[in-house]
Amino acid sequence: MGMMRAIGLMSGTSMDGIDVAMVETDGIRVDRRGPCLSVPYAADFRRRIEVGLADAQAIGTREERPGTLAELERGLTMHHADAVKTFLDEYGIAQDSVDVIGFHGQTVLHRPEKGLTLQIGDGSLLARYTGIPVVSDMRANDMKHGGQGAPLVPVYHAALAMNLPPALEPGFGPVAFVNIGGISNVTFIACGQPPMAFDCGPGNMLIDQWMEQQAGVPFDDGGRIAGEGNADMAVVKRYLSAPFFAKDGPKSLDRGDFTLDGVAGMELSDGAATLAMLTAAAIVKSAERLEVPPALWIVSGGGVRNRAIMASLRAVAGRGVVIATAGEAGFNADMMEAEAWAYLAVRSMKGLPLTFPTTTGCDRPVTGGVSCRPI
Known part of the structure; x- marks a missing residue:
C-alpha cells in the first residue's frame, strides 16, 4: 500500500452534524487535502443524541447499549452513510476510487480514569452501505495500553508540519x-x-x-x-x-x-x-x-x-x-479533525502508531482501530 485516498468522518461534541473530508496520504506524508463538506443534523436527531448521552451514563462495559443507544447507533451510522454519498455526489468522486473511510462515530462516554471510552457507530454497517472499507473505534486500543484515549490528532499535526508554506x-x-x-x-x-x-x-x-x-x-x-x-x-x-x-x-x-x-x-x-x-x-x-x-x-x-x-x-x-x-498556514481549521480521521485510518491499515506516551500517556507507541470490509 502506497499513497491512499481516504475519507474522514467526524461528529463532535457539538452534535451539530458530520464533517466529511478527504486526504491522500501514505500514512506519513499528506500529499493532498480536500475536498470537504459539512452535513448538519436535523434538530430532532440532535435531541436523540442528547437522550443517548443520558442513557450512556448507565454503561459499565463497551458492549452495552442501554436505553435508546442501539437504535441511535444504527441511525447515526446511516446518517454517516448518507453523508458519504452526498460528499461523493457533490464532488463527482467514484466510490471505488476511495480506499478507506475513517469513522470516528459519536462519543457518548469517555472515562479515561476507568479505561472506558465509547464512540457509537457500526463500522461494518457503514462499510456495507457505502461499499468502502471502514476503520473505526480508534481510541480503545490506546486505553488498553494505559493511555487516556485522547488526543489522537497530534500525529496528524506532525504530518501537517511537513507541509508548511x-x-x-x-x-x-x-x-x-x-x-x-x-x-x-x-x-x-x-x-x-x-x-x-x-x-x-x-x-x-x-x-x-x-x-x-x-x-x-x-x-x-x-x-x-x-x-x-x-x-x-x-x-x-x-x-x-x-x-x-x-x-x-x-x-x-x-x-x-x-x-x-x-x-x-x-x-x-x-x-x-x-x-x-x-x-x-x-x-x-x-x-x-x-x-x-x-x-x-x-x-x-x-x-x-x-x-x-x-x-x-x-x-x-x-x-x-x-x-x-491555521488559515494563514494553509490549513482548514474547521476540517482538521475530519482530515485527521482519514489520515489515522490509513495509519491503522498500515499498522503505524496512532498515539504515543507523549500524547496520551500510553505505555508505548500503539496503533488502533477496527477494520471492516464491505460484504
Whole structure:
C-alpha cells in the first residue's frame, strides 16, 4: 500500500452534524487535502443524541447499549452513510476510487480514569452501505495500553508540519499547534521526535463565563470588550501558580478546574483583558519544558476570533516568534479533525502508531482501530 485516498468522518461534541473530508496520504506524508463538506443534523436527531448521552451514563462495559443507544447507533451510522454519498455526489468522486473511510462515530462516554471510552457507530454497517472499507473505534486500543484515549490528532499535526508554506518554515525548531476552545490544548512537533500534546490552560471558557456573569452575553465578540481593558498581570501570575501548570504532560483539564475567583470585583473590560492574557500566557508557558522553544505557533479554534487573545499571545511570545492562524498556514481549521480521521485510518491499515506516551500517556507507541470490509 502506497499513497491512499481516504475519507474522514467526524461528529463532535457539538452534535451539530458530520464533517466529511478527504486526504491522500501514505500514512506519513499528506500529499493532498480536500475536498470537504459539512452535513448538519436535523434538530430532532440532535435531541436523540442528547437522550443517548443520558442513557450512556448507565454503561459499565463497551458492549452495552442501554436505553435508546442501539437504535441511535444504527441511525447515526446511516446518517454517516448518507453523508458519504452526498460528499461523493457533490464532488463527482467514484466510490471505488476511495480506499478507506475513517469513522470516528459519536462519543457518548469517555472515562479515561476507568479505561472506558465509547464512540457509537457500526463500522461494518457503514462499510456495507457505502461499499468502502471502514476503520473505526480508534481510541480503545490506546486505553488498553494505559493511555487516556485522547488526543489522537497530534500525529496528524506532525504530518501537517511537513507541509508548511515556505514563509512559515521554522527551520529545525519545534512547531506548536494550538487549539483554543473552552480549554486550550497544544501539540509540539520537533524534528525526529514523536509529537507531544496536552491541555495547557483555560481557553475561551473563563472569558465566556465572565461575560455571561457580568454582562449577560455569552462571549466577548471578537475580543472587543477585552480590547478596551487592561490586564492585571499580578492576577495572571496567581492563576499560573496553580499546581496544574507545574505538571508534566500528558495532562488534561476539566471545565471546573479554574474559576472566576481571581477576577472577582474587577471592571468588565479589565476582567476580560486579564482572562485573555491568562489564556495567552498559559499557552506560551506550556513550552517551558522544551529544550528549544517553538519559533512558530499555529492557532485554531474559536479563540482565533478573539483579537485580544491573539494580541496577547503575540505580546507574550515575544519578538522573532511567529503566531499564525491555521488559515494563514494553509490549513482548514474547521476540517482538521475530519482530515485527521482519514489520515489515522490509513495509519491503522498500515499498522503505524496512532498515539504515543507523549500524547496520551500510553505505555508505548500503539496503533488502533477496527477494520471492516464491505460484504
